[in-house]
Amino acid sequence: MTPMAVAIIRFRPPHPFLQLILFLLTSSFNPTIAESECSPCNHIIPRMNSTSNYTLCRHLPTLDADIDLCYYNTTPNATIDVAFSATLPSREGWVAWGLNPRRPHMVGTRALIAFLMQGSPVVYSYNLTVDTQHWCKLTPSEIEMNVIISMANYSGGNGKMRLAARLGLPPEYDVTRLNHVWQVGPKVVGISPRGHKRYLVDFDSRETINITSGQVLGQGRNKRRNLRYVHGILSVIGWGFLLPSGIICKRYYRVFDFLEHTWYLVHVTFQIGAYFIGITAWAIGIYLGSNNLRTYHHHRDIGITIFVLATFQIMALWLKPNRVDTYRKHWNLYHHFLGYTLLALTITNIFKGFGILKPPRAWKIAYIVLVAVLSSIAFVLEAITFYYFRKRKNEGRNNGDNKK
Structure with a gap:
């Protein structure tokens, strides 16, 4: 087998914050793929006699x-040359590239998968x-391409x-909307590639191009x-900051007499x-979740629970009993228990979200610092409250003794 030499200059994607700014600035445009200075296809597979389009x-x-990619407008069907490269997770791993005639998803993709067999690439x-999506054994098969x-x-x-590879495309493959999918995996058993990792980056390895x-x-x-x-930032602001801040205001207002009315x-x-x-x-x-290839069930279920409990909590604006009502004490117990449960669930789910999204490490550190600061404030106010009520209790006892 003749070795291939592919020299590619790699461009690293910008920082996520810069990507977000660029997206907002250019969201109304449909940018074209910039051709980088890399080896043309005929350095890998001899170019066809006709000039590539x-x-x-x-x-x-x-x-x-x-x-x-090289595209040839051949008759009756189009022909493409493809050279795809990625890093193997290990020598037992695999890399894959394929086309899907219907949509940019794994299911329905006709893939070419390369791996080492007895030390030689195949x-x-x-x-x-x-069935592949459900971890069933994957074996080589004929494809219509x-x-x-x-x-x-x-x-x-x-x-x-x-x-x-050089591929002749059947008529159902629309070269103006070509869905291609790529992936890497950790292991091949015989000629059966095993499942890849299930991170967001793996499910995002797909796109539609006009070749x-x-x-x-x-x-x-x-x-x-x-x-x-946006989902992560709003969750941290709403559930991760405003919610515990509101709870702190409610619990410790009695310490400061001037806040009694506010x-x-x-x-x-x-x-x-x-x-x-x-809720946004x-x-x-x-x-x-409804538009993703994978639903993170625990994160979603906790999120739905948070939404339901928060809705019950906000209904306190209309359902809260008056001070003279006999069941006011039971209402307070229910309201406080629901609030602390909500607080625990939101912190847990935000950390689960960090594990799924895998943002820059600074995001998680910043949130940990925020939780630590709010916890420290609550701890100090708890100590002050304890001292405050103990002092009042002693004053009341002394006044009682003086009356005697």
């Missing part, structure tokens, strides 16, 4: 992968079905696996990524703000 090379947005074709040439090359120095012009259509990944950041207004303002910002984050999360 389009050649693009780019660093893909996930998994540190690169792709090199390429097989696979049909990815719903005409695989004219396929080959692979592995570089032990950097762990890069490169697969290349005749080089446009990324819809910018779906950018939209999903930015919505996730504590309720402050408490209600914080809680209403927490509720409306929090919740609604975005539900939308993301």
Whole structure:
């Protein structure tokens, strides 16, 4: 097998905050894929006699992968050359690239998967079905695309696996809306690739391109990524900051006599703000879950529970009994218990969200500092409250003794 040499200059994506700013500034545009200075396809697979209609090379947005595509407007169907490269997680791992005639999802993709077999790189074709999504054994199969040439090359120095192929596309593959999917996995048993990791970056390894012009259509990944950041930021502001701040105002207002007449207004303002910002984050999360390839069930279920409990809490504005009502004491117990339960669930779910989103480490550190600051304030106020009520109790006892 002739080794392939693919020299690609990689462009690293910008910082997430910069990406968000760029998205907001350019969301009304449909940018084209910028061709980087990389090896044309004919350095890997000899170019066809006809001139290619389009050649693009780019660093893909996930998994540190690169792709090199040449499009030929052949008759009756289009032909493409593809060279795809990514780093193997281990020598037992695999890399995959494929096309889906219907949508940019794993299920329905006709994939080429490259891996090492007895130390030599090989390429097989696979049909990815719903059974594949449920971890059923994946075996090589024929695909409707005409695989004219396929080959692979592995570089032990950097762990890069490169697969290349010339494909004849059937009519159902629309070259103006070509759905391509890529992935890497940790292990192959025989000729059966095992499942890949299930992080967001893995489920985002898909996009739709117009190969005749080089446009990324819809910018779906950018939209999903930015919505996730908005969901996380609003959750921290609403559930993670305003909610516990409102609870602190409610619990410790008695320590400061000058707040006696304003504590309720402050408490209600914080809680209403927490509720409306929090349910906005919740609604975005539900939308993301309904449009994602994977639902994070624990995070979603806790989020739904938070929404229900918060709705019950906000109803206290209309259902709270008067001071003279006999069941006021029981209402207070219920309201306080629900509030502390809500606080525990929100902190837990925010940390679960960090584990899913995997934002820059500074985000998690900032939230930990915020929780620590609020906890310290609560601890100091708890000590002051204890001293305050103990002092009042002693004063009351002394006054009673003096009357005797």
